[in-house]
């Protein structure tokens with residue numbers, strides 16, 4: 001197998017491996033759906049949330065959390081309920097749904113007393129899934145329960161709007177229209193694209209899509225026919241396929257990348273207008289210059305970037321020179337230079353989307369027009385990764401309202417800043433819940449070599465993590481703004497029994513020295529990290545290149561996260577001293 005890129009991120013020895021096809025990963029995520037058991041019988045609505053799936057690797061963690069909160073997965077609402085009663089039950093439904101939709105990081109950081117919201121993504125997915133059920137109930141509802149359903153619906157809509165109010169950081173429009181992109185839209189519409197978006201320029205992000213009319217939840221902002229999606233089929237139809245398939249185990253993503261390098265310069269290409277609208281430079285972390293790399297000294301992003309570039313170079317050396325030598329009519333040397341290869345890599349990383357095509361095949365694709373949507377931590381469009389079998393088109397539904405003139409954002413996935421810098425070349429505005437610093441602990445095994453149960457309760461793992469302590473919502477004493485599984489791990493290891501207990505507040509009589517040791521251990525990890533990263537740098541912002549600015553932003557973010565952790569530990573120590 002020649003995977004397109006294997007990228008190893010090595011922060012404190014924790015290893016993550018990213019494959020090309022993992023980009024924009026949440027596009028094809030399946031949402032569990034609530035169902036209605038009975039409607040209107042005896043003036044009662046019963047809403048059944050999907051049970052926790054046995055296939056879910058986070059099953060036991062989610063179960064622990066829902067049990068700790070006494071949450072159920074079946075709720076009954078009599079038509080005679082008062083508004084207050086309905087809202088109380090809705091609160092329980094929302095809490096349970098948030099747990100169902102949790103991902104690994106959200107679950108890791110959620111304390112037993114933290115009922116959410118856990119992230120804008122989690123909140124939007126949860127509220128939308130409840131809204132779908134309420135809407136389906138409303139369509140067949142009898143008078144006695146309509147009122148109850150309206151109370152539920154209004155509250156959900158208010159909650160969705162408040163997610164946006166709390167999390168959106170609007171970008172500044174630089175230029176309202178874009179001629180070349182207008183031509184792309186017209187070309188698209190001539191080929192079956194339907195859109196309620198137009199393209200504008202934004203100060204911080206280049207082009208982006210703006211709603212041309214008010215969009216409500218569920219509306220389709222953009223619909224792209226499958227025939228306009230750039231997918232593996234195009235390589236199969238081309239003269240490149242024969243020589244490429246002879247290469248042992250070459251990945252289809254790699255074939256497509258090589259195809260796009262030539263197609264970019266094909267004046268007869270069906271996608272000429274699309275290739276003409278692509279930037280000459282992508283400005284991702286893969287193109288960072290030496291000055292930017294030297295700013296990153298002391299951060300592990302530096303190592304990630306160097307490794308990624310090195311792997312790309314290896315890929316290039318293994319493929320392009322041989323193809324050009326053996327098949328000069330198909331792979332012209334001038335189109336397959338290192339710079340053009342890097343450009344194509346950046347194109348696919350920053351614009352590729354995982355799509356399930358109508359034949360059921362999943363692949364990384366380029367989707368003209370959709371590639372102009374920018375990312376937000378609080379996106380309008382969450383799910384877009386499956387071609388609709390009946391219309392043979394890819395639909396982009398909005399999960400929160402988007403007013404005419406407002407930028408319409410996509411979710412590229414739940415990525416940390418390091419990943420977004422490396423593959424997309426930006427850091428999103430706002431608090432990114434996925435900006436974590438992983439920590440590996442060696443003491444994962446008992447003396448007999450058996451692995452300990454961990455916070456998920458599922459399998460052996462030694463990786464813990466921290467993120468900005470400002471994101472912690474726990475009010476309980478002895479949580480110190482640190483994640484409960486990390487505390488549970490350190491408490492058990494320092495106690496010497498090696499058994500990782502589920503996160504819980506320590507008993508009142510827990511020895512204070514033990515708590516101090518826990519906090520001092522965390523400090524012993526993070527103080528050197530803070531020193532390594534250095535003080536806040538003074539630099540000439542206005543006269544610096546884009547990559548140097550981005551590197552400084554990243555370093556600042558790391559410094560903020562690390563110092564929030566050390567501050568939390570120091571205030572925890574003070575608190576323990578004060579209560580002595």
Ligand SMILES: C[S@@+](CC[C@H](N)C(=O)[O-])C[C@H]1O[C@@H](n2cnc3c(N)ncnc32)[C@H](O)[C@@H]1O
Nearest residue numbers: 204205206207350351371372373374375424426
């Ligand atoms: C799929 S393209 C989106 C269209 C892009 N703005 C353009 O002009 O071609 C992805 C690229 O857009 C930019 N981008 C997307 N979201 C952004 C954001 N929230 N802030 C800054 N830049 C963003 C990054 O350069 C990223 O690599």
